[in-house]
Amino acid sequence: MSGDRFARHALIPGWDQKRLAGATVVLAGAGALGNTLAQTLALAGVGRLVVCDPDTVAVSNLSRCPLFRPADVGRPKARVVAEALSALAPGTAVDAREAPHVSGAGLAELRDADLVVSALDSRAARIALAGRCTLAGTGMLDGGTHAWGGEVAWYPPGGRCWACGLLPAERAVQDDPWSCAAPDPAAAAGASAPVSALVGAWLANLAVRLLLGLSVPGEPLRIDAAGLAVPLSGGPSREVPEAECPLHERLPAEVPVLPLDREATVARLLDHVGVHEEPLTWAGFSRPVGRRAPVRAVTSRLRSAPASARLSELGVAPREVLPVARRDGSGLRYVELDDGASDPRDPRGGPSGRRRATTEGVL
Ligand SMILES: [Zn+2]
Incomplete structure (x- = not known):
């Protein structure tokens, strides 16, 4: 095999393949969004991914997760992602952590990572990661989906965190699955392959731009997959944390x-x-x-x-x-x-x- 795998990247203004090759991304969640994100970052040439997920592949994941195969049902998601990417993009090292992010990636790893991405499916897990990112002094890129759309947002270090916009009662919620198959079927929300791919691709695009040091939107991207539009939302300043949000302690x-x-x-x-x-x-x-x-x-x-x-x-x-x-x-x-x-x-x-x-x- 000859030629440069990344030859087309080299033509893009602002692209720096060596910078991506030297980057480490911590990814919390290897579900539908995490699959698309990990796959796209590996294809883009990101050097190392630390993938945290405690779950195993379920049959219902197969409709939205491009890295999972029917034979993977019952196997740890993080491990399957690592194996799939070793074939797809062998230049990317994947460190599979078969655990929730809080046990999978330490604060020093979050501190030293080039980017931390939340592709989680519960409010409690997001709040925990937001607090840990703040402690570690790192930003957090978050993505989430609903039936016909989703949201992607960058929370820079020192600014608002994911939980700043929540009410105290919402922050106190122990677990509230957003989208993926939940243990209680009544709590699971609708999710589809095109919406997961669309939101996951926006998430990956912002991730690559952040890794390259390029600008990203200062407001959350709200993706309306029914109207096929990506409007920018308004909102409070992203630079200043909510005064009542308790998640802004630093190490x-x-x-x-x-x-x-x-x-x-x-x-x-x-x-x-x-x-x-x-x-x-x-x-x-x-x-x-x-x-x-x-x-x-x-x-x-x-x-x-x-x-x-x-x-x-x-x-x-x-x-x-x-x-x-x-x-x-x-x-x-x-x-x-x-x-x-x-x-x-x-x-x-x-x-x-x-x-x-x-x-x-x-x-
Ligand atoms: Zn906050």
Whole structure:
């Protein structure tokens, strides 16, 4: 095979193939939008994708997801995306994380990524990612669909976040599937191949422009697939966060890096904090409560976990930054987990790339 795969790209003003080849994109969600986005970014020559999704391929996904085949039903979505892209665009390394984004990509990975994209299907997951992007000081590109349209919006660092426009009661919603097949069929919304492809392509177009350092709309793109129009919406200034939105805390500029990765045990982590400190995870984990009739309770306090448990088993993401509360109530500090040594091209879904630790916040 000879010739330049990207020869036509080179003719586009403002295009920089090397810049794309050196870019890392964290993608939360490998459903219909995530499929189209991952496929298009790989075709465009983006060097590395970190794909987070805890779900497996369902039959109902096959109508909208170009990277899934019938034989993939029941297999992890993130892994299938990685395998499909290795054949389609072998120059793109895909790091499959078979976990929710909060356990799949640590805050340090979000901080160091060239772009973070939300292709999620629930309000709670979007709020969590918006808060984590703000903590990490990174922007978030978001896409969502409804029956005959969708919305794509860029939330730049320091400006409004995805949750700024929500009411407090809406921010408190634990989970509210937007579109994809939900466990409760009554909660699932309509979705189709053309709308997913259309919105996914707009999402990918904005992603490529952001990676190339080109301008993107300052307002959300509302895509009306019934009227075949892409109107720009009006709205409040995108530069200033909503005063009442609680998701605008930032990590300190300097966070100490521990000589531990997420395969370390709880006991080893506790060796690195004071006796009056309470290290927390961002993704809550369950622990048994009660001796006679144990029930499961969700906690984020690492001192509640077995000392021998590995942080990864408790949902701590690669390269996570964990909050450490002081028991006297005097505030928080943060610690960052070190890199692991696994292969970033590993498509098997294990932690990979430069790992540090993760925590899950109470948002
Ligand atoms: Zn906000």
